[in-house]
Amino acid sequence: xxxxxxxxxxxxxxxxxxxxxxxxxxxxxxxxxxxxxxxxxxxxxxxxxxxxxxxxxxxxxxxxxxxxxxxxxxxxxxxxxxxxxxxxxxxxxxxxxxxxxxxxxxxxxxxxxxxxxxxxxxxxxxxxxxxxxxxxxxxxxxxxxxxxxxxxxxxxxxxxxxxxxxxxxxxxxxxxxxxxxxxxxxxxxxxxxxxxxxxxxxxxxxxxxxxxxxxxxxxxxxxxxxxxxxxxxxxxxxxxxxxxxxxxxxxxxxxxxxxxxxxxxxxxxxxxxxxxxxxxxxxxxxxxxxxxxxxxxxxxxxxxxxxx
Ligand code: BJW
Ligand code: ZN
Numbered sequence: 001x002x003x004x005x006x007x008x009x010x011x012x013x014x015x016x017x018x019x020x021x022x023x024x025x026x027x028x029x030x031x032x033x034x035x036x037x038x039x040x041x042x043x044x045x046x047x048x049x050x051x052x053x054x055x056x057x058x059x060x061x062x063x064x065x066x067x068x069x070x071x072x073x074x075x076x077x078x079x080x081x082x083x084x085x086x087x088x089x090x091x092x093x094x095x096x097x098x099x100x101x102x103x104x105x106x107x108x109x110x111x112x113x114x115x116x117x118x119x120x121x122x123x124x125x126x127x128x129x130x131x132x133x134x135x136x137x138x139x140x141x142x143x144x145x146x147x148x149x150x151x152x153x154x155x156x157x158x159x160x161x162x163x164x165x166x167x168x169x170x171x172x173x174x175x176x177x178x179x180x181x182x183x184x185x186x187x188x189x190x191x192x193x194x195x196x197x198x199x200x201x202x203x204x205x206x207x208x209x210x211x212x213x214x215x216x217x218x219x220x221x222x223x224x225x226x227x228x229x230x231x232x233x234x235x236x237x238x239x240x241x242x243x244x245x246x247x248x249x250x251x252x253x254x255x256x257x258x259x260x261x262x263x264x265x266x267x268x269x270x271x272x273x274x275x276x277x278x279x280x281x282x283x284x285x286x287x288x289x290x291x292x293x294x295x296x297x298x299x300x301x302x303x304x305x306x307x308x
Contacts, residue, residue, distance in 0.1 A: 024282075029296045030274040031251055035224035039217065040106055040118045041241050045230020045256060047126050049287040050097040052090075056232050057258075062086055063176065072202050080194060081179040087197045088170040091144045094124040095164060101301045102229065102255075102290035103130035108298040110136040117217050121231060121238050123199050125160075138210045140238050146198025149187035156189035157198060166195075206237065214241065222248050227293075229255045230286045253280040255289050 032038075044054035053059030053067075060067045065086070069075060076083045103126050109116050110133045118137045120127055123144045127137055147166075148157040165171040169183035185195040200206055217223070226245040233239040246252060259281050282289040291301040 024280060025292060027274045027277060028253060028280045028282075028293055031225060031253075031277065031280070032294065033296055034275075035251070036113070036115050037217075037221055037223050038109070038113060038116045038225045038227065039223050039241065039245060040109075040116070040227040040229055041121070041231060041233075041238065042106070042118060042127075042227075042229040043121045043231025043233075043238075046102055046120075046286050046290075047097065047100070047122055047124050048230060048257070049285050050100045050103075050124075050126055052093055052097050052124055052126075054230075054232075056234070062089070068202075071199070073204065076196060076201070080181060080184055080196075084170060084179065084184050085173070085175075087144060087199075088165060089173045090124075091162075091166075092164050092173060094126070094144055095162060097124065097126060098303075098306070099126040099130035100287040101303060102286045103127050103132070104301050104303065105291040105294050105298055106130075106229075107132035108301065109294050112297050117214075119214060119238070119241055121235065123197075138213055140200070140206055140210060140214075142197070142199040142207065144197055144199065147185065147195045148198050149190060149193040150196050151187065151190050151193030154187055154190040154193050156187050156193070159198075211237075218244060218248075223250045225251045225253065227253050227255065227290070229290060231256075249278075251278050251280075253282065253293065255282045255284075255286045255293070257283065257285055259283045 044052070044059075048054055048059070053062075055067050055071075062070065063086075065082070067086075070083055070086045106118050106127065107130045110118065114136075116136060118127065118132060119140055120137065121141050123139070123141055125143060125145055128134070143159070145162055146157065146159050147161050149155070166185040167183055169179045170185075181194060187193040187195055223245045226242055228242055231238070233242060242252065282293060291298075
């Protein structure tokens with residue numbers, strides 16, 4: 001049975017010790033069975049085993065640019081050619097990727113529990129392609145497949161545009177050549193404005209209807225449990241949903257391949273009766289651990305046959 005190291009130990013807080021993952025999983029299953037209102041906050045690690053890179057750490061470089069430096073309005077304003085090539089490559093990669101078992105597990109949990117809501121920071125469309133019920137899925141940071149016009153005078157926006165490439169100049173992901181503005185995607189409505197990806201860049205507000213829907217979920221009652229899956233929790237306001245659940249005395253389950261990234265803090269991870277335990281940490285690939293953790297509610301998850 002795999003095991004994880006915990007920094008929490010009632011007798012001596014310093015030396016790490018091995019947790020029995022079978023007992024840990026059983027204790028989480030008991031919490032899951034007694035939880036009604038459940039939230040998931042998911043990030044790039046959910047799609048990592050589908051082959052899509054994360055933002056921070058080893059995967060966060062694209063052509064030697066930090067992905068974070070490209071995800072800003074300033075980057076787009078100063079070099080739309082580079083930023084469009086970055087997003088065009090990511091659209092292509094996302095279209096080629098397949099949802100993994102964790103995407104399907106969350107979709108199934110949504111079907112089994114109408115009081116479950118997924119807040120995704122991901123823009124790759126994989127949760128939608130795993131048939132996650134759309135009324136239980138909020139895209140905090142938009143979508144690679146939404147487009148909007150940058151002209152101040154134009155309100156054009158479109159959803160789920162999966163055309164690739166969007167212009168012939170964006171056809172070759174290996175080409176590092178500068179693309180003149182005229183050859184980048186343009187607005188079909190005003191015909192002058194440059195299109196941009198419908199994602200949320202740093203400094204931009206999250207979509208109002210999305211924030212309102214997330215707030216409404218909190219207004220409807222106490223959240224019993226939040227699943228924090230494959231996210232560094234370093235971007236706000238997304239990360240603040242975890243704080244809000246904790247503030248209501250809700251329980252937290254973390255699924256991350258690198259738990260040292262996350263603050264492994266105050267609450268005891270082991271040793272408490274199931275009913276008093278507040279936190280679980282499942283260190284490993286989300287695609288493996290999320291389906292296991294949700295199995296008592298959703299049953300076993302099989303990936304659909306690959307269509308040719
Ligand atoms: C695995 C795994 C495996 C790997 N299994 N796990 C409060 C305090 C301080 C700052 C702020 C604040 N409030 C707002 C801010 C500013 C800013 C912010 O948060 N800055 C921080 C850097 C501090 N926030 C904003 O600007 C937001 N807007 C805003 O607040 O607007 C206010 C406003 C109001 C009114 C008017 C105007 C403004 C917007 C944030 C937008 C974030 N956008 C991006 C890019 C989206 C487009 C794109 O995709 O290109 O969103 S940035 C990037 O980070 C992306 C992600 O969704 C987001 C989160 O990253 P994520 O998903 O957590 O990825 P990683 O890479 O960080 O982590 C992956 C994790 O997975 C790791 O932990 C791995 O270990 C793990 N992992 N493999 C399980 N197999
Ligand atoms: Zn336009």
